[in-house]
Amino acid sequence: MQYKSFVITVLTQLMLITLLGACSSSEEQQANYLNRAQEQYDADDSKKARLELRNVLQINPYNPQARYLLALIHAQDANWREVSKNLSLAIEYAPDFIDPRIKMGGLLFRYGPSADEKTLEQADAVLALDPDNADARALRAVVFQRQGEEADAISEAQLALDSVPGHVGASSVMVKVYTDQDAELALAYIDTSIEINPSDSVAKEVKLALLNRQDETAAAIALYNELIADDPENIVYYVRLLAYLSEKDRDDEADALLSSLAISPRDSIDFKIWLAQALNRKNLLDIAENTVKGFIIDYPEEYELRFALSRIYMTSDRTASNNVLREIIALDVDGADAQSARGAIAAFAWMLDNDRATAEAMANEMLVIEEGNHHALQLRAIFRLLDNNNIGAISDLRAVLKSNPTSVASLLMLGEAHTANNSMDLALDAYRSALELSPNDGTGVQKISQLLINQGNYTAAESILISHLEQFPANADAHVLLIESYILQQRWNDALTVTRELEKQDQQLARGVYLRGRVLYASKEYPAAITAFEEVLQLEPSAVEALSYLVNTMLVTGEVSGAEAYLLKHIEAYPQQVHPLELQGSVYLSSGDFDAAIESYRAALLIDPQRGSAQVALGRALQAKGDLLAALKAYDDGLQLWPKNVDLLTLKAGLLEALKRHQDAVDGYNAVLAINEDEVIASNNLAMLLIDYFPSEESFARAFQLTSKFEDTNIAVLLDTRGWLYYHMEDYVSAKRVLKRAVAADGDESIFRFHLGMAYYRLGDNTSAKIELEKSLANDAKFVGSDEASELVKKL
Structure with a gap:
């Protein structure tokens, strides 16, 4: 590699000076540390190399060789800011130092055409020092090639090849220039480079790209295998070869490759983990299971292998998957891997099984061990939100953000918690912070826009939505929110314009037409709205939302028989859909046909006995008919299933009041208010009952409290x-x-x-x-x- 030459030269100079007795102890120390840093870097131990370089820079922060080697180390981590900084310092401290200039030129080239002039400046500075420098010539060649100056690119590349035959960079330029003009010549250039530099992977990568372009499948596969043979522990080549085989419909060869890897020795734990995941993705489950079990026997304390085994079981045997995770917990107890295993059990239990008890137990275990565990706090915040413990959820999320202020997910959840707590300004602050961190996050855009719309701040919401849609025009949810904003402002033409944008997307055509119908309905353009909803049902005959709006629009225009006909036809076509039966019941109820309405609601409940809305509607229909005892039974039947259903409790209390069972009615309304103290109907009716039937100072005090908000x-x-x-x-x-x-x-x-x-x-x-x-x-x-x-x- 090019950078080694400068170290050898510098160390030789220092040794000569030392032999002549002119070297200070400081220079000796720098040379020793620099030598050890180079050795560690060559051994791929960047951490130790950094420590040695730190010693050099503590003695002399202006040491250009140390700065250059530090830049190379940062390049391994793709930390380009530090690379640029250290290269600049190396050039500043030693303007005649060629290697950092070449490296800086290459870095600048990565920044794109806007940096071409600065790239050429570095190449020209090197050529002023060394006119035959092949790297500088190649750097000029790639710039000219990108600028379309092919003659100049060829000239510079040839000068590089004259100086260093087979130079990889210059050969690559020749390949790019001649790929379309003369494919054989392009191949000859890169083959020559590989022959001269048989271990250079970059040259082979260039040839691989050329073979892919020429659709030389067999030759490309052979070259992939050659790259793998050169560096058998490099996962990247296996990933790319497998993807290439899949692309070429050679899945049998991909399976054979993975199967052979499963029985071939590999020392790298990362390689073993990747292999387990690859086998799992290819559905070679038996091989994957046996392979990873073998790895675990050899490396019992490498818990990531057990995590890989858990993932293999995930799709076929959830119990086995959880058992492996519990093994990790038993082995690692309070360690980080055990915490990750608890987090995985909690996440899968909640997201896949809706098993809150297990998820909550795991989260609590995590918090006993580590009270600030982010995953556990986020999960507990979800549960607290579900329990209406908004303050507790906010506290948990703030704890997460205190140590991890860039967590977009936590900020979005915090916005939801503040919204639930009716702290709208704080919710907006949370959503704005999330958008600052991730401006293109679709969820964040939707959350803050919806909140702004709810507050009537349409201008701010529209600015966010329009800006987002310019970058992500396929985001249907953002279109819907923009339409909602326009409807609320009665900006019908603007709303229709947005619906047409949705209609242009094949996947959103039906949704766009449906929303067009919604706009027309809101603007009281009923005939056009009916046409739109009918069009939706032609595109998606099972679309319940469109059917619901179509029926309601027909009822508004007095087309009751037409609405009934549509419903009958739809129910015949989709007998298992519940909502059309409820719609049918409401149509019958509106025309005073109580028996038919009751029959429809009972039919809905036969399909879905757990449907609360149908149970409520059935009770109301029975009550409207005057069959109060049957209505009371319907409400009681519903409350057996949903004892905290506020609608059922309120209706039952009202019916008890009508039956003059005043104390039972009082108890019913109190039950409603125990669930939600802000229920207005229950507050009003209870207050009036207390006034009219239970007059006392205590009753008046309670009624006064209930009606204070009136x-x-x-x-x-x-x-x-x-x-x-x-x-x-x-x-x-x-x-x-x-x-x-x-x-x-x-x-x-x-x-x-x-x-x-x-x-x-x-x-x-x-x-x-x-x-x-x-x-x-x-x-x-x-x-x-x-x-x-x-x-x-x-x-x-």
Whole structure:
């Protein structure tokens, strides 16, 4: 290699100086450390080489040879910033030092055409020092070849070959120039280079590319095997050969290669792990299993081999896979590999089996051993979010981000946790941080855009979405969010423009047409919307969403018989789909055919007894028919399956109230509020029950707490409840204030006027009281208190 020559030269010079007695102890030390660094580098021990170079640079930070060798070490790790820095320093400290200039020229060439001039500057500087330098000539040649100056490229490459016959870089330029013009000449150049440099893999790589281009399959395979023979532990060549064989439909040869590797000795653990994975991917499971088991016997403490065996079992025997992971835990106990095994068991249990108990147990074990374990904290955060423990989830995610602030996944989850906690500004901060780290992350774009849309900040959302779609026009979810934003702003033409963009994508045609229908429906272009939804059903006949919108649009336009016909046809074609039966039930219910609706809902439940929405609809249909006891049984049947279903609990409580089972109704609403204290219907109905049927200071206090959030609403029924509570608490001034707002919001509701009339009466305003009470009794209205209103009107 070129860089060795400078070390030999420098060391020779230092030895001569030492022999002459002119060398200081500092120079001797630098030479010794540099010599040892070179030896370690040649032995592929970069870590020790770095330590020796550190000693050199502590003595003399301006040592150009140390800087150059350090650049070569950083190049092995592809740390190009450090490579560039150390090469620049080597050139600065020793302008006549040729090797770093050549290396710098090569690095600059990697940066693309914009760096061509700087690349040529380095080559020219070398040629000023050494006019016959083949590396510099080859560097100029590759630049000219990239710039399309083929004559100059050939001239420079030939000068390099004249100086160093078979020079790999110059030969490569000749191959590039002549590949299309004269394939035989191109092959001759690279063959000559390989003959002169038989161990140079770069030359063989160039020939391999040429053979691939010429579709010389047999010759390419032979050359792959030659590269493998030169470096049998290099995994890259096996990977590429296997991919090449697969590309050429020679899978039998690929299988044979893997099978032979399974019985051939290899010392590298990395090679063994790769082989296990490759055998697994090729579905040579028996060979993979036996091979890896053999590796484990030879290397029992190399746990990565056991992980590989676990992955082999994953697709065919999950229990065996978990058992191997548990072996790792038993052997490594509290170590990093045991923690990884626990994490794998937890992840597979949760993601593949929906087994929260096992996943949670593993996560907790991990946290006992290592309280800051990122994977366990993230998993626990998921569970806490599911349990509505948003604060706990936020705490876990902040702990992860404290030590790993660039975790995009944790930031996205933190945004969800803040959203669930109704901390929207904090959620936006989390999503923005995620986007700063990964601007093109589709999930992050969708999360922050959805939140901004929900807040009505359409401009910010659209800016993010449009920018993202410019780079990723196939992201259908981003299109959908942009359409949603336009619909909410009633920007119908803009929304339709975006749907057409989706329709241009073959995979998204039906979705685009469906969204076009949604836009037309929202803009009340009902005939066009019906046409769009019918078009979707022609493209995807089983599309339930399109069917649902089609039916609803037909109902809006009064085409009830058409909606029923579509549903009957669809149900006949897809008898196992549940939602069409629910739709059918709602159509029958809207036309007052309760028996037919009930039949449809029961048919849905026969297909899917676990479908909560159908159970709710069945209860409502029975209640609408007036069969209250049957409705109550339907709600109870549902609650046997879903004891915390808020819809079922609320409906049952309302039905109990209608049955005048007031205490049972109170208990029912309390059960709802125990699950979700913000449920408005339950809060309102419970408060009214307490006021009307359980009047007491304790009941009024509870009702006051339940209705405190109603003061700021404009919903008449909620204002009425609050006002009627003030009345019973004998705060008639507040009662009149709130009840007037209820009547203003809905003056046709008799009971609201009754309550306001009673407030006027208690305040001594008999005239206003009589007016409101008479209005409440109009059309012989009957309500709780109508008899009292009638008697009072007579008195007034």
